[in-house]
Amino acid sequence: MIYEFPLTEGIRRFLRIEMLAEQSLVYIEQDSEYSTIAAVRALLDLVSLVSKNDTKIELIKQLDQVMLIESLSEADRLEANELKGILSRQSFRAYDAIKENVFLNTLRQRFVIVGGICAFDLPVLHNWLNMPFQTRKEHFYEWMAVIENVMNAVHFVLRCIRGSMVTEECSFKHGFYYRSVKWRAGLLRINMNDYNFFPEFSGNRHQLSIRLVEQSSPWDPPKQVDTDITLQVEICGA
Structure with missing residues (x-):
């Protein structure tokens, strides 16, 4: 077991983002209603971190610092510069497809209530859970695609820092x-x-x-x- 400890608030947030992403991707690949619920819950937590404006600012700063690493390969240096450009051009409304989704907002509100997602509380969720497993996966990955740019940058920064x-x-x-x-x-x-x-x-x-x-x-x-x-x-x- 490798234990990691962040020395800055930016890295602390990146590690949390990484953990939530791994959780959601593991859960969504299991053909179980409860695993799907866990995947969506992790995804909503992930979006709340990724969509904060200071996450984008911190990522751009970290990409600048990564490019100063002397041992960084030329390929990684080019990738860092490309990721920085993508983030710099990204609109602050990039996450509206998730943040303004009525279905996800309904789930977000009910997730904070203990036991608040029973079928009698949230029939819209259980109707979705009754759809074929492959359909639920396709919906999930469509939501994940909205945060793909930030996720790519987080994974890249953490990989370079660990290396x-x-x-x-x-x-x-x-x-x-x-x-x-x-x-x-x-x-x-x-x-x-x-x-x-x-x-x-x-x-x-x-x-x-x-x-x-x-x-x-x-x-x-x-x-x-x-x-x-x-x-x-x-x-x-x-």
């Missing part, structure tokens, strides 16, 4: 690590595959603390690891 990294050894005393930092990085990564505990991060580009925590089952309280250990931490986008 531009240096490794540093961090010594944990009794399961705790702290230091002041002056990184220009955007993301930290720790591979915990060889351990049965997990990291809890706190910090930003100026200070960082990591606490190693173990929990044998959900019924046991989590507790800090009481041992000294050295771990390799990947500093990405520096």
Whole structure:
């Protein structure tokens, strides 16, 4: 398991966008009404993040920073410039097809109510769910196409940031690590595959603390690891 910690608010949002996109795409490929509901719920959360104007601004800024990476290939540099141009030309009304869709807006309003999408509450949803699986998929991917430009840019930025990294050894005393930092990085990564505990991060580009925590089952309280250990931490986008 690789744990990632964003060092900026922009990267934090990109990671959330990436997670929601992966969730929705996994769910929509399963021929189940409940999976389709989960896919649409994730899609609506995704749209609320993607359609914010500062997401586009942050993406353009990150694409400019990516193009400054010395190790970036010429092909990636051209792609970054192309993505920046697409986003710069994109109208602020680009998401109207989703945001003004009556069906999706009805679902959005009912999703916030606990148990609010039963057939007696929302027959329009259950009528749609009763359509053939392939039809539901086609509708879903038509909605996803509206945010394709931003999704392509988010995936590209995160790929380049993860690919531009240096490794540093961090010594944990009794399961705790702290230091002041002056990184220009955007993301930290720790591979915990060889351990049965997990990291809890706190910090930003100026200070960082990591606490190693173990929990044998959900019924046991989590507790800090009481041992000294050295771990390799990947500093990405520096």
